[in-house]
Amino acid sequence: MTCEKPLDPHSEITLRVNGNPHTLLVDHRRVLLDLLREDLGLTGSKKGCDHGQCGACTVLVDGRRVNGCLLLAVTLDGSEVTTIEGLGGDGEEPHPLQRAFLERDAFQCGYCTPGQICSAVGMIAEAAAGHPSHVTDPAEPSGRPVPLDGAEIRERLSGNLCRCGAYPRIVEAVEEVTG
Amino acid sequence: MKGFGYLRPTGVEEAVEAYAAHPGAHYLAGGTNLVDLMKLGVESPGVLIDVGRLPLDWVEELPDGALRVGATVRNSDLAAHPLVRDRYPVLSQALLAGASGQLRNAATTGGNLLQRTRCPYFQDLGKPCNKRQPGSGCGARDGVHRDHAVLGHSPHCIATHPSDMAVALAALDARVELYGAEGGRSIPVADFHRLPGVRPERDSEIRPGELITGVLLPAARAGVPSAYRKARDRASYAFALASVAVVLRVADGVVDQVGLAFGGLAHRPWRAHHAETALLGAAATPAAFEGAVALELDRAEPLRDNAYKVPLARNLALDVLNRLAPAPATA
Numbered sequence: 001m002t003c004e005k006p007l008d009p010h011s012e013i014t015l016r017v018n019g020n021p022h023t024l025l026v027d028h029r030r031v032l033l034d035l036l037r038e039d040l041g042l043t044g045s046k047k048g049c050d051h052g053q054c055g056a057c058t059v060l061v062d063g064r065r066v067n068g069c070l071l072l073a074v075t076l077d078g079s080e081v082t083t084i085e086g087l088g089g090d091g092e093e094p095h096p097l098q099r100a101f102l103e104r105d106a107f108q109c110g111y112c113t114p115g116q117i118c119s120a121v122g123m124i125a126e127a128a129a130g131h132p133s134h135v136t137d138p139a140e141p142s143g144r145p146v147p148l149d150g151a152e153i154r155e156r157l158s159g160n161l162c163r164c165g166a167y168p169r170i171v172e173a174v175e176e177v178t179g
Numbered sequence: 180m181k182g183f184g185y186l187r188p189t190g191v192e193e194a195v196e197a198y199a200a201h202p203g204a205h206y207l208a209g210g211t212n213l214v215d216l217m218k219l220g221v222e223s224p225g226v227l228i229d230v231g232r233l234p235l236d237w238v239e240e241l242p243d244g245a246l247r248v249g250a251t252v253r254n255s256d257l258a259a260h261p262l263v264r265d266r267y268p269v270l271s272q273a274l275l276a277g278a279s280g281q282l283r284n285a286a287t288t289g290g291n292l293l294q295r296t297r298c299p300y301f302q303d304l305g306k307p308c309n310k311r312q313p314g315s316g317c318g319a320r321d322g323v324h325r326d327h328a329v330l331g332h333s334p335h336c337i338a339t340h341p342s343d344m345a346v347a348l349a350a351l352d353a354r355v356e357l358y359g360a361e362g363g364r365s366i367p368v369a370d371f372h373r374l375p376g377v378r379p380e381r382d383s384e385i386r387p388g389e390l391i392t393g394v395l396l397p398a399a400r401a402g403v404p405s406a407y408r409k410a411r412d413r414a415s416y417a418f419a420l421a422s423v424a425v426v427l428r429v430a431d432g433v434v435d436q437v438g439l440a441f442g443g444l445a446h447r448p449w450r451a452h453h454a455e456t457a458l459l460g461a462a463a464t465p466a467a468f469e470g471a472v473a474l475e476l477d478r479a480e481p482l483r484d485n486a487y488k489v490p491l492a493r494n495l496a497l498d499v500l501n502r503l504a505p506a507p508a509t510a
């Protein structure tokens with residue numbers, strides 16, 4: 001090693017979470033999911049597998065859905081994070097997807113639900129921005145919004161597992177908002 | 180996980196200099212593979228150099244019609260890019276067949292190429308693995324190896340390379356662009372990943388401290404019909420048991436351009452050179468496709484529990500070849 005002393009294992013970062021600014025000294029090992037749950041007390045985002053395999057930890061970073069369990073918080077300095085707690089804006093009204101999940105009874109234990117809803121919010125924006133999916137016909141012209149039928153919704157939400165098997169109602173709830 | 184230092188250079192030169200100052204550091208991009216492996220204890224870097232925000236997030240068209248993709252372009256953005264969808268559909272399809280929407284939003288071009296094998300013995304510190312710990316043995320060879328290699332494996336390692344994107348890039352004759360202390364260079368993607376041989380700990384030809392800056396998609400493949408097909412244990416969000424990327428152009432019933440690569444079969448995307456050589460200039464008929472694919476897959480050396488991969492790969496390849504060939508050839 002050419003460096004004399006080891007680098008500091010902590011850094012100060014600034015994040016906006018659900019609209020509120022936070023300046024935090026983070027251990028570099030801290031992943032976003034643990035920061036939200038343990039440092040900020042936002043326990044809506046869930047830890048299922050901790051390895052990117054279930055989607056329970058899905059949140060929006062700068063409007064894009066990501067797995068909070070695999071993102072080191074230190075890499076997010078300056079980002080805007082939205083969790084299930086912040087989807088409804090000022091908190092007076094639930095987000096239309098939250099309402100649809102309730103109305104359609106789209107869960108059983110509810111553990112995967114925050115991740116499902118955050119993922120659906122991100123996914124709807126992706127389709128509107130013209131992002132294709134594995135089931136989109138390759139002959140579809142690029143750059144146009146992709147309509148979301150049941151097959152599209154199932155494929156695009158495949159990164160969110162539901163151990164209770166509430167999938168049919170989850171798809172119905174999302175269809176209620178998109179269709 | 181042990182603590183580590185963190186650096187975020189703002190340019191390519193600065194990143195490479197940061198490595199020179201901290202040899203043994205790891206570059207970090209989307210983190211979807213490296214952070215996972217750090218949690219498992221498989222990787223334990225003392226310093227992370229974050230290259231995920233380097234200004235390499237462009238897709239640019241070169242004067243000769245080639246397309247250059249920067250190392251930090253996210254997998255989701257690359258799959259959706261109109262020039263990629265229109266000219267290199269196999270690449271878009273391969274990316275969309277991998278991982279999940281969330282993971283693709285974080286994963287980068289560079290990180291995808293350098294993701295490590297999903298061999299469960301590699302990920303388990305309690306098991307022998309020559310790739311993780313040279314000389315400790317290969318747990319998979321006589322263990323659970325249904326997902327492992329049927330081509331190009333060695334007594335030391337039978338792992339497969341997990342990337343879907345890299346398989347499409349190999350069939351497209353793409354090149355990886357690298358930058359290091361000794362300057363820049365580029366290597367065909369098909370030669371970038373290694374076969375395990377006696378040194379399975381080395382996945383690719385990248386040198387210590389070298390940075391992937393981008394990938395070059397050649398003009399010659401632009402607009403040539405192409406497609407990707409992947410077989411997996413569930414309909415989505417699973418790694419390939421076998422997959423195939425095909426680029427095929429037929430003129431007057433004769434194959435005048437072909438790129439064929441298999442995924443899930445070997446330690447690297449398996450460019451089917453024998454099949455390609457047989458097909459180039461041949462009549463584009465189902466019989467010719469069958470003969471060419473057999474020529475390649477007859478070389479397979481399946482293990483106790485993964486012989487199913489050979490007919491699976493064959494059927495995937497024939498389906499896509501026949502689908503891409505213009506109608507008269509399949510009549």
Ligand SMILES: Cc1cc2nc3c(=O)[nH]c(=O)nc-3n(C[C@H](O)[C@H](O)[C@H](O)COP(=O)(O)OP(=O)(O)OC[C@H]3O[C@@H](n4cnc5c(N)ncnc54)[C@H](O)[C@@H]3O)c2cc1C
Pocket residue numbers: 051052053205206207208209210211212213214215230250254276277278279282285286287288289290291292293294341342343344389390391392416417418419
């Ligand atoms: C549950 C799950 C399912 C998945 N399914 C699939 C699948 O079906 N198909 C598939 O193809 N992939 C799949 N993946 C893997 C995923 O595609 C990779 O994790 C991702 O592409 C890695 O990119 P990254 O930017 O996050 O890399 P990182 O995790 O940031 O880095 C990976 C490696 O690349 C190195 N690196 C990164 N960028 C550079 C650079 N510019 N120069 C030099 N070195 C660099 C890092 O040092 C590290 O060693 C899956 C992953 C998970 C967790």
Ligand code: SF4
Pocket residue numbers: 296298299300301307308309310311316317318319320327335336337338379
């Ligand atoms: S196949 Fe390769 S990665 Fe898997 S246990 Fe054997 S040496 Fe390790």
Ligand code: FES
Pocket residue numbers: 046047048049050051052053054055056057058067068069070
């Ligand atoms: S907890 Fe993040 S994907 Fe399972």
Ligand code: FES
Pocket residue numbers: 106107108109110111112113161162163164165166
């Ligand atoms: S509702 Fe129980 S895991 Fe989905």
